[in-house]
Amino acid sequence: VSDGLLIGFLFALAAVGATAVALCRDPRPQVYLFSLYGLVLVTLFFALRAADVAYAQLAVGVGIQPLMILVALSRVESQEEHPEEEAEP
Amino acid sequence: MSERLRHGVFGLGVLLFGALFGFATYGLPEFGVHPAAYADLVNELAQARHVANASAAVLFDFRGFDTLGEELILLVCVLGVARLFEAEREDEDRKMGTTSGHQPERHSLAVYAFGESLLGLVLLFGGYVMVHGVRSAGGGFQGGVIMATAIITLYITTTYGLFKKIDREEVLEPVEGVAAGLYILIGLAAWTMSGVFLLNVLPLGTPGSLFGGGTIWLLNLVVGLKVGAAVCVLAYELLKETQHTEPKR
Numbered sequence: 001v002s003d004g005l006l007i008g009f010l011f012a013l014a015a016v017g018a019t020a021v022a023l024c025r026d027p028r029p030q031v032y033l034f035s036l037y038g039l040v041l042v043t044l045f046f047a048l049r050a051a052d053v054a055y056a057q058l059a060v061g062v063g064i065q066p067l068m069i070l071v072a073l074s075r076v077e078s079q080e081e082h083p084e085e086e087a088e089p
Numbered sequence: 090m091s092e093r094l095r096h097g098v099f100g101l102g103v104l105l106f107g108a109l110f111g112f113a114t115y116g117l118p119e120f121g122v123h124p125a126a127y128a129d130l131v132n133e134l135a136q137a138r139h140v141a142n143a144s145a146a147v148l149f150d151f152r153g154f155d156t157l158g159e160e161l162i163l164l165v166c167v168l169g170v171a172r173l174f175e176a177e178r179e180d181e182d183r184k185m186g187t188t189s190g191h192q193p194e195r196h197s198l199a200v201y202a203f204g205e206s207l208l209g210l211v212l213l214f215g216g217y218v219m220v221h222g223v224r225s226a227g228g229g230f231q232g233g234v235i236m237a238t239a240i241i242t243l244y245i246t247t248t249y250g251l252f253k254k255i256d257r258e259e260v261l262e263p264v265e266g267v268a269a270g271l272y273i274l275i276g277l278a279a280w281t282m283s284g285v286f287l288l289n290v291l292p293l294g295t296p297g298s299l300f301g302g303g304t305i306w307l308l309n310l311v312v313g314l315k316v317g318a319a320v321c322v323l324a325y326e327l328l329k330e331t332q333h334t335e336p337k338r
Binding site for chain 2: 004051052054055056058059060063064067068071074075
């Protein structure tokens with residue numbers, strides 16, 4: 001019974017987290033929120049006894065994916081600050 | 090596009106998605122109930138292959154050929170990203186007439202100390218997850234990615250010099266390529282021995298050991314090396330990109 005309670009709670013948390021990520025309009029906080037939401041998913045997968053998937057989510061969803069978005073963001077931001085330096089042909 | 094139209098399109102999309110999703114999931118077995126024939130099959134397979142981790146048995150034996158495909162997709166993607174960034178960087182260097190790279194600002198000593206102590210832990214944990222793939226959760230893919238995140242730690246915490254010393258072309262890419270080739274070679278070796286590509290021909294070993302499951306542990310390790318190197322290349326290129334584009338102050 002407590003198992004189902006935990007899983008239900010984590011599912012609810014995942015739903016709230018996903019909505020929060022979607023509603024966040026500022027890209028940089030959104031990335032951090034997204035990473036945090038990834039951690040919720042890790043716990044959910046682990047509670048569902050899918051430890052393999054939890055590991056993969058931990059490494060890719062929490063580690064690598066936010067990194068990629070952050071790098072893309074920093075590039076866009078530096079282009080906005082210095083348009084003449086980075087002007088694309 | 091006006092706001093109203095956008096909301097209309099969004100609402101239509103939600104309705105359509107909801108209808109299709111309901112249609113697709115209607116009549117599925119109840120959550121957590123276990124009538125799935127495939128699950129029984131996989132559990133039997135894991136036992137037959139002397140492997141405790143059923144996912145490893147599926148990935149590197151039952152569906153070994155699919156894993157080869159995935160591996161090659163990753164290889165092509167990462168090579169594409171690396172070449173793309175390289176070409177762009179060379180182009181910009183020529184335009185500006187300078188070689189790129191400025192020193193990032195220095196962090197506090199605490200950040201360095203924390204990061205450097207973390208570095209060994211991350212590598213150790215990644216390696217642990219990688220080699221234990223056949224007997225517990227985890228495996229080559231997960232362990233490889235965890236090990237690759239060490240490069241991010243390195244970037245954040247040590248001086249940029251150490252990060253720059255990593256030679257992508259001489260270390261990471263050969264590891265990636267050789268590991269990808271090894272997977273195919275193991276498959277071909279099995280073919281010459283048995284007539285079937287990627288057939289599990291090695292002795293299965295004792296259940297619960299690190300090197301069990303015949304070719305499973307071998308393929309697991311090869312995939313770990315390959316994925317680790319690939320994600321390292323990816324992270325390295327991305328992080329170098331931030332160095333390059335950061336405006337000079």
